[in-house]
Amino acid sequence: MIPFVDLHAQYLSIKSDIDKAIESCIADSNFIKGKAVSDFEMAFADWLGAKYCLGCGNGTDALEIIMKSLNIGPGDEVLVPALSWISTAEAVNNIGAEPVFVDIRHDTYTIDPEKIENKITARTKAIIPVHLYGFPADMIEITVISEKHKIHIIEDCAQAHGAEYYGKKAGIFGIASVFSFFPSKNLGAYGDGGAIITNDQKLYEIAMKISNHGQLKTKHEHTVIGRNSRLDSLQASILNAKLGYLDKWNSQREIIAEHYIKRLTVNEEFCLPLIQPDIKHVFHLFVIRCKRRDDMIKLLNEKSISWAVHYPHPLPFLAAYKYKKHLPSEFPVSCQVTREVISLPIYPELTESQVDLICDQILENY
Numbered sequence: 001m002i003p004f005v006d007l008h009a010q011y012l013s014i015k016s017d018i019d020k021a022i023e024s025c026i027a028d029s030n031f032i033k034g035k036a037v038s039d040f041e042m043a044f045a046d047w048l049g050a051k052y053c054l055g056c057g058n059g060t061d062a063l064e065i066i067m068k069s070l071n072i073g074p075g076d077e078v079l080v081p082a083l084s085w086i087s088t089a090e091a092v093n094n095i096g097a098e099p100v101f102v103d104i105r106h107d108t109y110t111i112d113p114e115k116i117e118n119k120i121t122a123r124t125k126a127i128i129p130v131h132l133y134g135f136p137a138d139m140i141e142i143t144v145i146s147e148k149h150k151i152h153i154i155e156d157c158a159q160a161h162g163a164e165y166y167g168k169k170a171g172i173f174g175i176a177s178v179f180s181f182f183p184s185k186n187l188g189a190y191g192d193g194g195a196i197i198t199n200d201q202k203l204y205e206i207a208m209k210i211s212n213h214g215q216l217k218t219k220h221e222h223t224v225i226g227r228n229s230r231l232d233s234l235q236a237s238i239l240n241a242k243l244g245y246l247d248k249w250n251s252q253r254e255i256i257a258e259h260y261i262k263r264l265t266v267n268e269e270f271c272l273p274l275i276q277p278d279i280k281h282v283f284h285l286f287v288i289r290c291k292r293r294d295d296m297i298k299l300l301n302e303k304s305i306s307w308a309v310h311y312p313h314p315l316p317f318l319a320a321y322k323y324k325k326h327l328p329s330e331f332p333v334s335c336q337v338t339r340e341v342i343s344l345p346i347y348p349e350l351t352e353s354q355v356d357l358i359c360d361q362i363l364e365n366y
C-alpha cells in the first residue's frame, strides 16, 4: 500500500527535534502567546521576506480575520477562483460579504486573469488568488488589475509555502496573505494552525486585536469586538522545529514531481503539471488530468496506490452555493478540470522506487 501522505515517516525523520521542542514548550508551560509563538512568527516572516506574521487558529480564520481587518463585510464582494478548497469562499460568507467566482486557467488551474475584470463591480473590495496545488497565480496581471480597480489582493498561500514567482516568494504580493499549517500542508503542525502575513503595521495590529478578543497589548482593554483565534505555543514549537527543513522538503517534492513527469509524459493522454521558468512550484499536490478518470481510479485501487481528487466539484456547484444559481456554462474550465483531475501520492519521504512503481502500474494498466 502506498499512502497518499505519510506524516509519521516525517516525524520519525526529525523525532529528536520535535520531541525536544515539545518538551521545552511544556517545561515553559506558557501555552497561549508563549515564546514559541513569537519565535515562530518572527522566523516565518523572515523566511518569507515579510515584516509581520500573526499566528491564528487555522488558515480559514486567518482569511476571515484579515478581511475583517480590511473592513470588508456586508454589501461587499470578494473575487475568488471557482476551483479551490471551500475555505477561500466560505470565509467570505462568514464575514457577511459575498464571494464572486471567477473561472480558472486550464494549464495552471489558478484564477484566470482574463476573466477577472468583467466580474468587478462597484462593490468589489478584494480578490483572493489561490496558489493552487503549490503553483503561484499570475500575480503580475492580478496586481495590474487590482491597482486599476483599487481592490485589495489577499493571497491564499495555504498550499504554497515556499512557492516563488519571478524570484519573489508567494505571500508577499498583496496587502496581506494567509497560510495554513493543517498537518498535511507543506509546513504542517500537529493540529490546526494558520497565519496572516503583511508588511502593513496598522493592519497587523488590527488583525492582532481581532484574533485576541479585541485586546492589543493590555489585558481587559477590549477596544474592538474580536474573537479567539490564536496559534498555540505547542503548535508553534513544532512549526519552529520544522521550518528549518521546509526548503529541503520542498526540493524533495520537486524532484519527485520531475520524476513523475519524466515517466508519465510518454502517455500523451495525460495532462501533466506545468513546469515554467522563473516559477517555483512547491507541489503540495501532484495533480494530473486524464479523460478516463474512472479507469485510472480502478487501476490505482487494484494496485493499492492511494489517490485523491482535488476537487470533485467547482465551488459554485457545491450544495452550499446552490443559492447563487450558477450554470456550468459560466465556468467551463473548472467544470472540465474537476471531471479529469486526480492527485497521486507526493510527500518528501516518498522514494524514487515508489514513484517508479506507481508509474509502472499506471503505464502498464491505464
Ligand SMILES: *Cc1c(COP(=O)(O)O)cnc(C)c1O
Pocket (backbone or CB within 6 Å): 058, 059, 060, 061, 084, 085, 087, 088, 130, 156, 158, 159, 179, 180, 181, 182, 192, 193, 194
Ligand atoms: C488548507 C486550505 C485553507 C485553510 O485551511 P485550514 O484547514 O483552515 O487551516 C485555505 N485555503 C486553501 C486553498 C487550503 O488548501
